Amino acid sequence: MRLLHTSDWHLGRTFHGHSTDAHLEQVLDALAAAVKDRGVDAVIVAGDVFDSSTPKAEAFAMLNRVVAAVRSVGAQVVLTSGNHDGPARLGHMADFAAFGGVHVRTDLARLADPVLLTDENGQVAIYALPYIHPEFLRAAYGDFGGSTHAQALSFAMDLVRADSEARRADAPGLRTVVASHCFAAGVEATTEDSGRAEERDITRGGLNIVPLSVFDGMDYAALGHIHGRQTLTERVRYSGAPLRFSFGERASAKGAWLVDLDAHGLERVEWLELPTPRAAVRLQGTLEALLADGAHPEAVDCWVEAVLTDDQLPREAMRRLQTRYPFAVTLSHRPAGRHDHGDATYATRVEGRSDAQIVDEFLTFVRNGQGPTEAERALLHDAFQALEVKESSR
Structure with missing residues (x-):
């Protein structure tokens, strides 16, 4: 069976105030064409389908067109809600859509209810997990008492593993795939602007770090939330967003993962490059x-x-x-004469400088390279001398 792993479409998003709709539709049309050309059986969208919990009608219309194009060539579609999505809106009429081969998972009560697909080797169970907020999970499950996303996802994956083991009693060759919108441990920096590894911020986008061991036992974990592609292990990957939504993503490859499952589980994973309408x-x-x-x-x-x-x-x-x-x-x-102090503390940057030198450099900085005048320096000199006299008389 061949799956296409994508995520973070962010339908309706703007790029510094400019609509990305036309570019995103071009990219998603190419994705739909690849589904046909590459013989994809199912497309998994791992969260953040929309950029807003209240998407505009145009965003819904684009989603409908892309999903219809994928379904027209025979592939199933599995979508989950991310932290940007409004679960109720995305999941509206989900039961009805499932009859047409479009499986939308936004309901926390269905965490262990997989989308079941069949090929010549038997069944494939796709556990499509919506973004799991710990507070909402506590309301849905009385036996969950955690407070972090890692604890919430661990609870959900325990349900998934219990369900998959029960199903293997009747289907010994069952293969399992999970889709999850989370911030997993081991993610490398994807924003050139920050100069920091994203894993240093444990609440990046409101999501806590999730250990990779959470996904143990799955043949493949299709992750969403990080906008650059990432291979955390051979079986745990981020596809990244299909379009650049910030300058921090300007060097990241844009595309999707083609995931092949054989009779024994994961066979191979191949990168599918998608077009870049505007670099x-x-x-x-x-x-x-x-x-x-x-x-x-x-x-x-x-x-x-x-x-x-x-x-x-x-x-x-x-x-x-x-x-x-x-x-x-x-x-x-950024005037050429100014220096980037990086992560140095203020105390380190001013060490060894007099008060007059510090004020001189500050005025030069805020005036775009124009330091204090001679009259201002004289006034500052008198002020510092008066301060020294006052301090010495105490």
Whole structure:
């Protein structure tokens, strides 16, 4: 059996105020075409189908078109709700949709109710877990007393394993797949901007870190929530989002995983590349250099994040940039003479400097490179001397 693992479609999302609908539909059309060309039996969308718990009608219409395209070539569809989705809206008429081969899992009461598919080797049970908020899980299950997402998902996976073991009594060759929207241990940094590994933030996007052992016993775990593809183990992977939704994702591959199951479980996993309707780039330099004839022709049709290194921020810098780069959407000012102190503490950065030097550097920083005037330095000198006299007289 061949599965396609995708996630984090975020239908309805904007890119710095610009709609991504047209680009996302192009990518998802390519995904649907690949389902036909590559003989996919089922598409798993592991959460964050929508970007909002109250998606607009256009987002629903796009979902309907993509799902219809996948179903038209014979593949089943399995969708779960993520932390961005509104479970009630996504799951509306889920029972009815299941008759048409579209299986929507948003109900915590159905954690151990798999989507059952059959191939020449027997049954495949897909346990599609919605995002599990611990508070809501406590309300649904009286025997759950945890408070973290890791505890909630562990509880859910215990239910899954118990159900799969019971089913193996009648179907010895049962293979099991779980889809989950979570933040798993071992995720590498996916945002170039942060310079930090995402696992350092244990509440990234509101989700606590989940140990990989939670997924023990499954033939494959299709994870969602991280926007860059990740291979945590051969059997536990993130597909990432199919479209770039931030400049931090500009270098990450965009696509989906093709997952093949044989009679014994996981056979192989292959990466499926998807198109990039508009690339995202960072350009750094003075405004004059970025606007020079022939500068960065490859960036003209890209989303552009501009970092200007001029001593002073030029007037109407964004408007002028957009005359050459029409999709420039963000701008920051980092004069070339300023230093990035990284993670150094304030005490470390000012060690060995006098009060006058510290104030001088501060004024130079906030004035875009223009330090204090001679009159201001004289005034500061008198102020510091008066302070020293006051301190020595105590």
